[in-house]
Structures are given as structure tokens and as C-alpha cells.
Amino acid sequence: MPVDLSRFARIALGAWPTPLEECPRLSAALGGPRILVKRDDVNGLGVGGNKLRKLEFLLGEAVEGGADTVITFGGVQTNHGRQTAAACARLGLRCELVLTRSVPRSGEAYERSGNVALDLLYGAAVHICQDDEQTAATYRRVVAEARAAGRSVVTLPVGGSNGVGALGYVAAAAELRSQVGDPGPDRIVCPIGSAGTAAGLALGTALLDWPVRLDAASVSHPPDESLADIRRLAAESAALLGVPVPALDHVRVTDRALGPGYGVPTEAVWEAIRLFGRTEGITLDPVYTGKAAAALIDAVRSGDIGANETVVFLHTGGLPGLFGYAPELIAAVRG
Ligand SMILES: Cc1ncc(COP(=O)(O)O)c(C=O)c1O
Numbered sequence: 001m002p003v004d005l006s007r008f009a010r011i012a013l014g015a016w017p018t019p020l021e022e023c024p025r026l027s028a029a030l031g032g033p034r035i036l037v038k039r040d041d042v043n044g045l046g047v048g049g050n051k052l053r054k055l056e057f058l059l060g061e062a063v064e065g066g067a068d069t070v071i072t073f074g075g076v077q078t079n080h081g082r083q084t085a086a087a088c089a090r091l092g093l094r095c096e097l098v099l100t101r102s103v104p105r106s107g108e109a110y111e112r113s114g115n116v117a118l119d120l121l122y123g124a125a126v127h128i129c130q131d132d133e134q135t136a137a138t139y140r141r142v143v144a145e146a147r148a149a150g151r152s153v154v155t156l157p158v159g160g161s162n163g164v165g166a167l168g169y170v171a172a173a174a175e176l177r178s179q180v181g182d183p184g185p186d187r188i189v190c191p192i193g194s195a196g197t198a199a200g201l202a203l204g205t206a207l208l209d210w211p212v213r214l215d216a217a218s219v220s221h222p223p224d225e226s227l228a229d230i231r232r233l234a235a236e237s238a239a240l241l242g243v244p245v246p247a248l249d250h251v252r253v254t255d256r257a258l259g260p261g262y263g264v265p266t267e268a269v270w271e272a273i274r275l276f277g278r279t280e281g282i283t284l285d286p287v288y289t290g291k292a293a294a295a296l297i298d299a300v301r302s303g304d305i306g307a308n309e310t311v312v313f314l315h316t317g318g319l320p321g322l323f324g325y326a327p328e329l330i331a332a333v334r335g
Pocket residue numbers: 049050078079080159161191192193194195196197198285288289316317318319
């Protein structure tokens with residue numbers, strides 16, 4: 001069924017369609033599966049990334065509702081926060097980022113480089129909180145101050161993941177479907193954190209009756225929780241679209257590359273980053289795309305992905321976050 005998104009408020013932020021690139025040297029290095037990379041990391045605004053697709057709908061709704069101030073959340077090196085800051089700069093909105101030290105890391109690179117530096121460059125107000133309690137208190141204060149100043153506030157969820165944000169990846173499914181031709185890929189591989197990306201893709205592919213499998217590699221949550229998040233968000237988007245919720249039997253979540261937890265890269269992640277960089281000149285990050293690529297590599301090596309398959313790897317961005325891990329990056333890539 002074609003999906004009509006035209007009745008939703010939407011503000012153009014990214015450059016679409018993003019490229020879909022053949023990766024023959026990466027495929028050869030892995031001994032078989034044809035791998036294409038969908039380059040949602042190079043979609044333009046604010047160094048790019050998957051959040052721009054969600055923000056087109058989220059900020060479309062916010063601006064239509066008269067908001068002049070956007071508040072959102074994330075970890076210290078949140079890519080979502082950085083893209084929200086860039087989008088707000090472009091739209092002339094005030095951006096408040098209420099960030100939590102949710103990753104067991106500190107140091108100059110993590111706290112003052114990468115996304116944090118860009119948040120400030122794009123003019124956001126950055127509030128770094130020690131824990132969830134301080135985050136909640138800071139959020140209440142920022143809202144109260146904005147309202148007292150006569151501002152109209154909209155709050156976006158972590159990762160921009162709600163039913164409206166996930167519409168961005170319903171649109172992305174249709175964009176990708178028109179790029180792949182026939183026969184299409186056997187599966188799409190993507191990272192999953194707050195789940196809006198995978199939920200939109202899951203719903204979008206189902207509504208298109210596209211017989212492709214979706215493998216989401218968790219970077220933060222146990223797989224059953226992530227699958228529940230996909231179902232909840234896909235149901236929210238389906239309700240907005242006025243369509244029944246599809247079964248989503250084509251969706252799997254794996255934690256095969258999660259390692260010790262969110263924001264903690266493993267040696268397999270650094271190996272994946274090196275492999276993509278050295279075979280195709282593609283930059284992954286250690287928190288999201290590096291973990292999804294490590295899951296892809298492990299699935300190929302263990303035979304779960306066959307040598308004759310065609311796989312689309314969704315590159316969701318995250319480049320600035322790589323520099324938050326500069327010391328480990330240098331250690332991992334030095335000859
Ligand atoms: C680079 C990158 N990839 C993937 C994700 C995960 O997307 P989602 O939160 O929609 O699951 C994020 C989320 O912050 C991200 O920044």
C-alpha cells in the first residue's frame with residue numbers, strides 16, 4: 001500500500017534521497033554477501049544523521065503549533081541533541097539540551113569535543129546533569145524559565161522517538177524501496193537505541209508489502225525491550241496514519257554486539273570501524289553504527305547471513321561521536 005504522509009506538517013531539513021552505495025571491497029573482505037550502505041550519515045544539515053528524518057516531522061509539528069523553544073534530552077555525546085541544535089539554528093528556534101552523564105566516561109575528548117562542541121557551535125544551551133534526578137529537576141527549571149520569559153516550549157523525547165518522529169523512517173522505507181530495484185535486498189541491518197528508526201522502517205516496509213527482513217542491532221537495551229519499543233512506536237505511527245498495525249514478523253533484534261553496555265565499544269566494534277574505513281572509506285562511530293556493523297560482521301562469520309544474500313546496512317551517522325573517543329580511536333587505528 002502506498003503511504004501518504006502529505007497531511008503531516010513537515011519541514012525540509014535533509015538532502016533526499018540519501019545515496020545507496022555498493023561496497024564491493026567490504027563484501028569481498030567478508031567473503032560473500034553483497035553489501036550496500038544507505039548513507040543517512042551524509043544527509044546534510046549539522047553533519048547529518050538519522051535524526052534529521054525524524055526532526056522533519058517533529059519540528060514540522062512544533063512550528064505549526066507555534067513553538068519557539070525546543071527542549072530535548074540525551075547522553076553527553078548525543079547525536080540527536082546535536083542534530084536538533086543544528087535544525088533549531090536553521091529554523092531560528094531556541095534549543096535547550098538537557099544531557100545526562102549516562103555513559104561511564106569522562107575526560108577532555110568525551111566532555112568537550114565531538115557533539116558537545118557542535119551543540120555549542122549551533123547555539124544550543126547545554127545543561128549537563130549527573131543523574132536522572134538532576135536531569136528531571138533541570139528540565140523542570142528550564143521549562144519554567146522559558147515560560148516565565150513568555151516562550152512557547154515543545155519537548156522532544158530522547159532520540160526523537162515517538163510516533164511522529166518514526167514517520168521519518170516510514171518515509172525512508174519508501175525512499176529505499178525505490179532505490180533497490182528488483183530483486184531487492186534480503187535484509188536491512190540497522191542499529192537500535194531509542195527505537196524510532198527501526199520502528200519506522202518496520203512499519204514502512206510492512207505497509208509497502210516489501211518482503212525484506214529487518215535486523216536491528218541493540219546498542220543499549222535487552223532485545224525483548226527493544227522489540228517491545230519497536231511495536232509500541234510502530235503502533236503509534238500506524239494510529240497517526242490511520243492504518244491497522246501490521247504483524248512485524250519480519251523484524252528481529254539482536255544484542256550480539258552490545259558488549260558491556262551503551263557507549264562502551266568492544267574490540268569487535270573497533271575492528272568493524274577499521275574494516276569499513278579501510279575497505280570503503282566509510283566512517284562509523286563507536287556507539288551506534290560501529291556496533292551495528294560488528295553485529296553484521298559477526299552474523300556473516302557465523303553463517304547467519306549467507307554468502308549469497310544482499311544486505312543493506314543503514315548508516316545512521318554519528319561521526320562527531322567518534323571524536324569523543326579520540327584516545328581509543330588513535331589506539332585502534334595506529335598501524
Ligand atoms: C548515529 C545513531 N545511530 C543510531 C541511533 C539509534 O536510532 P534510534 O534511537 O532511532 O533507535 C542513534 C540514536 O541516537 C544515533 O545517534
